[in-house]
Amino acid sequence: MHNIWLIAKREYLERIRARAFMIMTILIPVLIAGLIFGSVLINGKRGNSSRIAVVTPDAQFGTDLQSELQSDKDRKISVEVISPAVATTRTTLNEQLKGKDLDGYLWVTDPAPGQKRPTFEWVPKSQADITTKGDIAQAVRRVLTREGLTHSGMGASDVDALLAPIDLDSSQAGKSDSAVAAFGIAYTGFFLMYLVIVQYCMNVGRSILEDKTSRIFEVLLVSVRPSELFVGKVLGVGSVGLTQVGIWFIAAAVAMQFGLLSSGTKLPVTASQAIFFVIFFLLGFILYSSIGSAFAAMTSSQQELQQMNTFLMMPIIACSAIIFRVVTDSDGPIALVFSFIPFCTPLIMFTRIAVHQPPAWQIALAIADLILTILAVLWVATRIYRVGILMYGKRPNLPEILRWLKYS
Amino acid sequence: MPIVELENVRKAYDSKVAVHGLSIKIEPGTMFGLLGPNGSGKTSSIRMMIGITVPDSGTVSLFNQPFERKLLNRVGYLPEERGLYKKMKVIEQLVFLGQLHGLDAATALKRSHAWCERMEITEAIPKKTEELSKGMQQKIQFIAALLHEPDLIIMDEPFSGLDPVNATLLQDTLVDLRKEGKAILFSTHRMDQVEKLCDNIALISGGKLVLSGGMREVKSRYPRNRVQITFEGSDAFLQHPAIAEAKNYSGQAEIKLRPSADNEADAQAILAQAITMARISRFEVMEPTLEEIFIEAVGGKVDA
Numbered sequence: 001m002h003n004i005w006l007i008a009k010r011e012y013l014e015r016i017r018a019r020a021f022m023i024m025t026i027l028i029p030v031l032i033a034g035l036i037f038g039s040v041l042i043n044g045k046r047g048n049s050s051r052i053a054v055v056t057p058d059a060q061f062g063t064d065l066q067s068e069l070q071s072d073k074d075r076k077i078s079v080e081v082i083s084p085a086v087a088t089t090r091t092t093l094n095e096q097l098k099g100k101d102l103d104g105y106l107w108v109t110d111p112a113p114g115q116k117r118p119t120f121e122w123v124p125k126s127q128a129d130i131t132t133k134g135d136i137a138q139a140v141r142r143v144l145t146r147e148g149l150t151h152s153g154m155g156a157s158d159v160d161a162l163l164a165p166i167d168l169d170s171s172q173a174g175k176s177d178s179a180v181a182a183f184g185i186a187y188t189g190f191f192l193m194y195l196v197i198v199q200y201c202m203n204v205g206r207s208i209l210e211d212k213t214s215r216i217f218e219v220l221l222v223s224v225r226p227s228e229l230f231v232g233k234v235l236g237v238g239s240v241g242l243t244q245v246g247i248w249f250i251a252a253a254v255a256m257q258f259g260l261l262s263s264g265t266k267l268p269v270t271a272s273q274a275i276f277f278v279i280f281f282l283l284g285f286i287l288y289s290s291i292g293s294a295f296a297a298m299t300s301s302q303q304e305l306q307q308m309n310t311f312l313m314m315p316i317i318a319c320s321a322i323i324f325r326v327v328t329d330s331d332g333p334i335a336l337v338f339s340f341i342p343f344c345t346p347l348i349m350f351t352r353i354a355v356h357q358p359p360a361w362q363i364a365l366a367i368a369d370l371i372l373t374i375l376a377v378l379w380v381a382t383r384i385y386r387v388g389i390l391m392y393g394k395r396p397n398l399p400e401i402l403r404w405l406k407y408s
Numbered sequence: 409m410p411i412v413e414l415e416n417v418r419k420a421y422d423s424k425v426a427v428h429g430l431s432i433k434i435e436p437g438t439m440f441g442l443l444g445p446n447g448s449g450k451t452s453s454i455r456m457m458i459g460i461t462v463p464d465s466g467t468v469s470l471f472n473q474p475f476e477r478k479l480l481n482r483v484g485y486l487p488e489e490r491g492l493y494k495k496m497k498v499i500e501q502l503v504f505l506g507q508l509h510g511l512d513a514a515t516a517l518k519r520s521h522a523w524c525e526r527m528e529i530t531e532a533i534p535k536k537t538e539e540l541s542k543g544m545q546q547k548i549q550f551i552a553a554l555l556h557e558p559d560l561i562i563m564d565e566p567f568s569g570l571d572p573v574n575a576t577l578l579q580d581t582l583v584d585l586r587k588e589g590k591a592i593l594f595s596t597h598r599m600d601q602v603e604k605l606c607d608n609i610a611l612i613s614g615g616k617l618v619l620s621g622g623m624r625e626v627k628s629r630y631p632r633n634r635v636q637i638t639f640e641g642s643d644a645f646l647q648h649p650a651i652a653e654a655k656n657y658s659g660q661a662e663i664k665l666r667p668s669a670d671n672e673a674d675a676q677a678i679l680a681q682a683i684t685m686a687r688i689s690r691f692e693v694m695e696p697t698l699e700e701i702f703i704e705a706v707g708g709k710v711d712a
Contacts, residue, residue, distance in 0.1 A: 003508060006504065006507050006508055007508075010493075010496075010504055014493070014495060014496065018495075211491075211493075214491050214492070214493075214494060215487065215489035215490065215491035216491035216492060216493060217491065218460075218485075218487035218489060218491055219485070219487060219491050219492075219505065219549070219552065219553075220508065221458075221460045222458050222459075222460075222480055222483060222484075222485040223480060223481070223505075223508040223509050223510075224508055225477070390455075390460065
């Protein structure tokens with residue numbers, strides 16, 4: 001025990017004093033803020049101003065569509081109506097598309113005999129611009145509905161009233177901002193945990209490899225057991241991670257106290273969210289850093305280690321690929337399945353808890369599942385570690401590693 | 409009471425047998441030389457003495473007791489490949505390693521300072537390890553192995569990379585420690601140092617013990633059939649029929665005599681002839697050097 005404490009303390013002090021710690025402590029919040037504000041900014045303003053043309057034989061339809069599209073406050077679309085088309089219209093428009101003066105044009109043809117609706121042809125500058133396409137399709141549908149309603153004798157004001165956008169008011173539930181806040185905390189917590197787990201589990205790996213290549217292990221192993229070294233290292237580096245997160249929490253609290261954060265932005269982190277963050281960070285960190293340590297013990301250069309770490313990153317990347325689904329549907333099948341895959345449990349389960357507390361049995365089961373996996377991983381990792389840290393040169397192949405497991 | 413005793417120890421890694429039924433014994437107050445070409449099993453044997461690996465069969469005893477980890481607090485180890493935390497300050501490093509060996513921080517600090525003075529590196533104390541020269545780092549490592557006043561000191565190539573002044577300093581320190589009754593095991597390729605320092609030697613090759621015993625006793629097993637002559641003048645006497653092999657290093661002749669009933673007489677005959685053609689400033693009849701014994705014992709086959 002004493003040795004574990006000494007090793008963890010050494011590891012902790014060396015890291016806390018390093019300049020990299022200070023830099024990362026400042027950089028990561030900036031990065032997360034950038035990510036979140038960036039995605040809000042991008043999602044909030046779908047595309048910037050665009051310019052399209054509508055070619056239609058029906059001039060009334062053209063102007064209706066124009067006013068419909070230009071009424072959208074979230075984006076600026078300038079619409080040019082060409083009615084009717086002349087022989088050179090299409091070539092001119094195509095040239096404009098190439099010259100990037102135009103983002104796309106809608107070509108409307110009168111209904112074929114026996115059909116009620118005209119046909120619509122959308123020619124975009126870039127096929128990838130699916131938001132503009134969606135906006136136009138919606139606008140066209142609204143215009144057609146309006147026309148149909150007017151046609152069947154409804155007054156213009158009635159039509160407007162019928163088609164007015166609906167404002168869904170969720171403030172009646174008595175927790176006005178909590179949904180938005182929960183999303184914010186879920187996202188922030190997810191990215192925070194993501195970055196901290198990745199960073200610190202790589203740190204453990206790198207530090208083990210450093211000690212292996214500097215042959216310090218040979219000296220230490222006279223007085224310390226490999227398992228003590230292993231545990232001490234993981235604990236030392238993990239505490240640095242917790243310290244860092246603690247600094248962020250305190251800094252955020254102080255900032256709010258002095259109203260440095262923009263007015264109205266409160267971070268109503270509940271105690272249970274904070275506790276679960278720490279629990280899942282620690283479990284996730286132990287899981288990933290155990291594997292990282294075994295990888296580090298197997299390799300003998302940073303490049304090799306980096307290649308191995310790619311495997312380690314895969315489940316984490318998978319988590320970030322589905323995080324949007326988890327936040328929007330925190331009890332849905334995807335969220336449910338992924339929160340029980342041990343490698344995804346820390347990130348996904350925490351996010352679910354932050355959005356909306358899942359049933360207690362699910363949390364308990366996920367944690368139990370995770371702990372069992374950690375024990376299994378530790379069993380294998382410590383065996384690889386014990387042998388690996390004294391092996392230099394060629395990277396071992398799988399049969400060799402399997403033999404290591406049997407060494408006493 | 410032997411400090412270390414290996415009895416019929418065997419260790420295999422996968423298909424390769426690193427150590428084959430090795431038995432050695434080291435007594436307190438002696439210096440023991442563990443010799444052998446690269447890859448002969450020296451490091452594997454040492455690793456079993458300090459519990460980094462466990463023998464497949466045979467027994468390891470420390471201080472007359474079966475091996476136990478807590479006995480390692482009485483062992484100091486200097487590995488062949490030096491390892492120190494590069495970013496750590498020297499003094500913190502020494503205290504840390506001392507604490508791992510069971511010292512409290514205050515004692516470790518006090519002894520570190522005393523040892524740094526003894527090793528003449530007080531100016532290195534406040535520096536980071538990576539700022540030091542290789543020789544200085546070596547001395548730090550040396551101190552780290554001795555800080556807890558071990559009764560058994562194991563050193564793998566302790567003098568490599570040191571200049572003659574520092575090598576002598578370390579040598580003298582080891583001799584002092586032997587006087588205090590410590591047992592010292594060192595493994596090296598530098599046969600001249602072994603010859604000068606060690607009381608007992610064991611030579612292993614291919615994981616097996618080839619030769620062992622007291623230094624004098626081992627050497628006396630070999631005939632005194634080496635002659636060294638320092639001369640000035642003609643070297644024609646090197647054609648003498650009693651000479652099996654002769655090397656002339658510009659006035660320093662190293663002669664190996666043919667096997668005969670009386671090597672001493674052959675040597676005198678060569679001297680008598682040499683005097684007629686050259687001025688002799690030194691003439692010595694001796695056993696083969698340890699280096700020659702080494703090369704002969706391992707059959708000249710030294711891989712890498």
